[in-house]
Amino acid sequence: xxxxxxxxxxxxxxxxxxxxxxxxxxxxxxxxxxxxxxxxxxxxxxxxxxxxxxxxxxxxxxxxxxxxxxxxxxxxxxxxxxxxxxxxxxxxxxxxxxxxxxxxxxxxxxxxxxxxxxxxxxxxxxxxxxxxxxxxxxxxxxxxxxxxxxxxxxxxxxxxxxxxxxxxxxxxxxxxxxxxxxxxxxxxxxxxxxxxxxxxxxxxxxxxxxxxxxxxxxxxxxxxxxxxxxxxxxxxxxxxxxxxxxxxxxxxxxxxxxxxxxxxxxxxxxxxxxxxxxxxxxxxxxxxxxxxxxxxxxxxxxxxxxxxxxx
Numbered sequence: 001x002x003x004x005x006x007x008x009x010x011x012x013x014x015x016x017x018x019x020x021x022x023x024x025x026x027x028x029x030x031x032x033x034x035x036x037x038x039x040x041x042x043x044x045x046x047x048x049x050x051x052x053x054x055x056x057x058x059x060x061x062x063x064x065x066x067x068x069x070x071x072x073x074x075x076x077x078x079x080x081x082x083x084x085x086x087x088x089x090x091x092x093x094x095x096x097x098x099x100x101x102x103x104x105x106x107x108x109x110x111x112x113x114x115x116x117x118x119x120x121x122x123x124x125x126x127x128x129x130x131x132x133x134x135x136x137x138x139x140x141x142x143x144x145x146x147x148x149x150x151x152x153x154x155x156x157x158x159x160x161x162x163x164x165x166x167x168x169x170x171x172x173x174x175x176x177x178x179x180x181x182x183x184x185x186x187x188x189x190x191x192x193x194x195x196x197x198x199x200x201x202x203x204x205x206x207x208x209x210x211x212x213x214x215x216x217x218x219x220x221x222x223x224x225x226x227x228x229x230x231x232x233x234x235x236x237x238x239x240x241x242x243x244x245x246x247x248x249x250x251x252x253x254x255x256x257x258x259x260x261x262x263x264x265x266x267x268x269x270x271x272x273x274x275x276x277x278x279x280x281x282x283x284x285x286x287x288x289x290x291x292x293x294x295x296x297x298x299x300x301x302x303x304x305x306x307x308x309x310x311x
Contacts, residue, residue: 049281062278069282078266086262086287089248090240092172097180098236101187102229106217108188109195121192124185136250139178140165166255175251175260190232194225230308238295241287263287 018025044059049069051062073079104124111117127135142149143164151161164170198220206216245264252260263283271280303309 046281046285048278049285051278053278053281055277065278069278070286072279073283073286078261081258082261082263082266085259086241086243086264088259089172089175089243089262093176093179094236094240096176097183098233100180100184102191102225104184105188105191105195105225106221109192109221110213110217121185121188124188126185127182128186130182132244132247133250135178135182136247139174139251143170143174163255165251165253168256168259171251171256171259175248179247191225191228194228195221198224226306227308230302230306231310234295234298234302234310237298238291240294241290 048059048062050064050066051059052065052068053059053062108117108120111120141147145151145161145163148161150164154161165174202220203216206220211219241263243262243264245268248260248262249265249268252265264287267280267283267287270276270283299309299311
């Protein structure tokens with residue numbers, strides 16, 4: 001059979017499969033249309049990063065400048081600051097926050113009482129449902145030099161209260177630790193779901209062999225959730241420069257700006273406030289390209305090391 005005939009046979013098999021499972025394709029059609037309309041069609045506007053865009057001229061009427069907007073960003077003194085701050089916050093959050101949901105899931109799974117498991121899981125998941133604005137308000141109240149928790153403790157020990165959020169070196173810790181507290185319980189759910197699929201016979205066999213609870217975690221639980229850990233690590237690494245705008249902007253002030261100015265807040269200020277649309281689009285596109293390269297790299301490394309990857 002020649003190549004043309006093989007290709008024709010493959011197409012016929014694909015069409016036959018689609019006809020026999022048309023209900024499933026109809027079921028996912030709304031999701032496909034949604035992604036196409038809101039994720040792919042807007043890509044048409046990415047070209048303003050390569051133009052000197054002005055709203056009055058429109059996208060096609062604005063002159064093409066190529067990579068000038070990108071070079072302009074790297075020539076500014078702020079480029080190194082915002083890139084460094086973004087990488088630092090992302091890596092700090094990934095290193096400090098990624099293992100904790102795994103540890104929490106393993107601890108909850110090792111509890112004998114089902115009722116106690118549910119109570120602990122409910123309490124740890126509750127912060128996830130608190131809005132970002134409320135989280136930032138809580139952090140501000142705790143760290144406020146006027147009546148804040150740490151201010152009252154300092155006063156009780158005869159020390160002068162400190163404006164912690166006004167210290168640039170404190171901002172990364174306040175940002176990351178509050179984020180860990182908010183997301184740790186919710187992030188443990190997927191690991192608990194993976195652990196629920198473990199065959200109880202494995203635990204019984206390990207108990208008969210005299211294995212301790214720690215050895216059960218090492219030899220049963222962790223290998224079970226290892227593929228899930230790798231997939232979520234790849235996805236987290238793929239958003240290495242995707243620091244959330246809302247929380248960063250709300251916690252930002254003129255005193256901690258040297259450590260709190262990240263790409264998302266910088267794009268907002270130069271793009272929306274200063275109306276430099278092409279420049280901000282170029283910075284945002286650079287952010288996306290870096291995330292894409294990191295995602296591809298980490299996925300390839302994971303596939304070679306563990307044979308588990310996104311594709």
